[in-house]
Amino acid sequence: MRAFFSVVLALAAVVLLAPGSASAHPLGNFTVNRYAGIEIAGDRVYVHYVLDLAEIPTFQVGDRVRSRAYPARLADELELSLDGKIVPLRVVERRVAMQPGAGGLETLRLDVVYTARANGTELAFADRAFADRIGWREVTLSARDGARIDAASVPSSSASDELRSYPEDLLRSPLDVSVATATFAPGDASGAPPALRAVDARKHQGGGFEALIERGDISLGVLLLSLLVAMFWGAAHALTPGHGKAMVAAYLVGTRGTPRHAFMLGGAVTVAHTSGVFAIGIVTLALSQFIVPETLYPWLTLVSGLLVVAVGASVLRQRLGHRRAASHDRREDGRHDHDHPHDHSHDHDHGHHHDHGHSHDHDALTSKGILGVGIAAGLLPCPSALVVLLSAIALHRIGLGLALILAFSVGLAATITAIGLVAVYARRAFSRLSLNGRVVQALPAVSAVLILAVGLVITAKALPGVL
Known part of the structure; x- marks a missing residue:
């Protein structure tokens, strides 16, 4: 009996104290969120690509996305061009993290680092992965290790901290950037790939x-x-x-x-x-x-x-x-009353007709x-x-x-x-x-x-x- 009442209190707390939205993912249960951080490091180009899948897409495609072969297939959806020529992207590192989501489901985060040689001075990038899914899309472009960016169409820093922390004021109108262009000057030596940071556990909203x-x-x-x-x-x-x-x-x-x-x-x-x-x-x-x-x-x-x-x-x-x-009917009643003094019967009939129309x-x-x-x-x-x-x-x-x-x-x-x-x-x-x-x-x-x-x-x- 004591256990029963403890559960009752717990469920009551769910009702009274839980937040209005129980989604563990701040952008909603349906979203597939993407980030591409492009770095020109010396004479190399690195693309740090992140997929952040909410509960429902994780349920649908999570097994496929976390497979070891998936980053190579994903590269086919990412197009990097240098001086107008498409260059292949090679996988350097991959990391998968699963986190608890709403209703006992999980969310998935995939980090992949790709690389290519920076042969050129003009860069173009396009992200076509999960183009039919809703969610956050963001691209950044920066330089280090002797390389220099002269002009870029996207910022150098991430508004979402690489899909780790989404800005509250942009949740209702998330970023939708999937292409980037830049002119740059590469460095002389090869730069090291970006280090993948540990993924902080997303706070699980267990109510609702x-x-x-x-x-x-x-x-x-x-x-x-x-x-x-x-x-x-x-x-x-x-x-x-x-x-x-x-x-x-x-x-x-x-x-x-x-x-x-x-x-x-x-x-x-x-x-x-x-x-x-x-x-x-x-x-x-x-x-x-x-x-x-x-x-x-x-x-x-x-x-x-x-x-x-x-x-x-x-x-x-x-x-x-x-x-x-x-x-x-009112016009007809007026004429009928004028011609016939015996109007009581007619009024009764008209009332009956009105009731029938109301039922209909x-x-x-x-x-x-x-x-x-x-x-x-x-x-x-x-x-x-x-x-x-x-x-x-x-x-x-x-x-x-x-x-x-x-x-x-x-x-x-x-x-x-x-x-x-x-x-x-x-x-x-x-x-x-x-x-x-x-x-x-x-x-x-x-x-x-x-x-x-x-x-x-x-x-x-x-x-x-x-x-």
């Missing part, structure tokens, strides 16, 4: 959702508590920017949704997010040679945006149609909009959930991983549902206030326009990533 998969033996009580913590992280994640919170609220207002529709939306979000995690996981595991997982995110964002545009246009069309129908509106809402809005809100999987899935596979805890991901998705959907319920009840309260009738009647149409605008913004943000 990913930490749940790392626990040792888990009893039933701890399992249930872990699922609750996963739900907490999902709910907290839904409060971060994105996930269609404004869209969901506007949709339920614009379509006169009910609490039942809010819960249905939550269920759709759960299914969409869980399915998205599994789909990206399958791509990461089985199709990584053909599809880079992170390149799917802009496409998923585009699909989400187009879904929102379609839903917004549909809701706006329905609202405008209902307003025209209501205006027509809810049916249309359920069949045409809820699934689209739910998919749009949950389609983009959280990278932390993907890390948990890959960790579960690596640690042979697939059942636990799937349960945690589902609980995370339920927590995310719970927040979306709560926002939807607030929107539904706020609309009802607003409609009861003694306000201008036109203002109340305009709310659904305004909400539809807001949905359409949100969809257009999402689509516009996705286009640069897919074009």
Whole structure:
């Protein structure tokens, strides 16, 4: 029992004290970060090349990158030209370091020193390794041992300390430099190769959702508590920017949704997010040679945006149609009342007709909009959930991983549902206030326009990533 409560306290600490981002790699779980430090030392050119792989690429290609034969293959992706002629790079030294990452996965750092003879005065360099992967790319150029650089297109010192310490102010817009040019004068004697420094252990951030998969033996009580913590992280994640919170609220207002529709939306979000995690996981595991997982995110964002545009246009069309129908009915009522004094029966019939149209509106809402809005809100999987899935596979805890991901998705959907319920009840309260009738009647149409605008913004943000 004492052990159980100690684990409970530990898990509570995870919830209350862990940082918002549990990624052990400061640039994110998907990144492949590259650095090329070019040194002209006497009559030699040295290229100190560094690969810093985050958790997911390490999971995918780590075995290949840390093989002894890999530096020679990597040299084919690095082009060094002297006076316009491409010169071959010879491997001088190689070093591999594995470090703990998020969710029990590892990160990988590869240091390789290449060399060539400095025959010339004009240098050009291009790094084409992992060109399709996101991450930090940096090139520096310096001289020593009698050599001199007259002009260079890149700095002589590394902003990231050779991928050891990334500047906080550049994490959201990392360097993207993969080419360099310079004019130089070589020295007379051969300079020694650069010494590879020891790699400091990266501080492992063990908190957050990913930490749940790392626990040792888990009893039933701890399992249930872990699922609750996963739900907490999902709910907290839904409060971060994105996930269609404004869209969901506007949709339920614009379509006169009910609490039942809010819960249905939550269920759709759960299914969409869980399915998205599994789909990206399958791509990461089985199709990584053909599809880079992170390149799917802009496409998923585009699909989400187009879904929102379609839903917004549909809701706006329905609202405008209902307003025209209501205006027509009022004109017909006026003429009918003038011609026939027995209007009580007609009013009753008209009221019945109105109720039927309102029911039809809810049916249309359920069949045409809820699934689209739910998919749009949950389609983009959280990278932390993907890390948990890959960790579960690596640690042979697939059942636990799937349960945690589902609980995370339920927590995310719970927040979306709560926002939807607030929107539904706020609309009802607003409609009861003694306000201008036109203002109340305009709310659904305004909400539809807001949905359409949100969809257009999402689509516009996705286009640069897919074009």
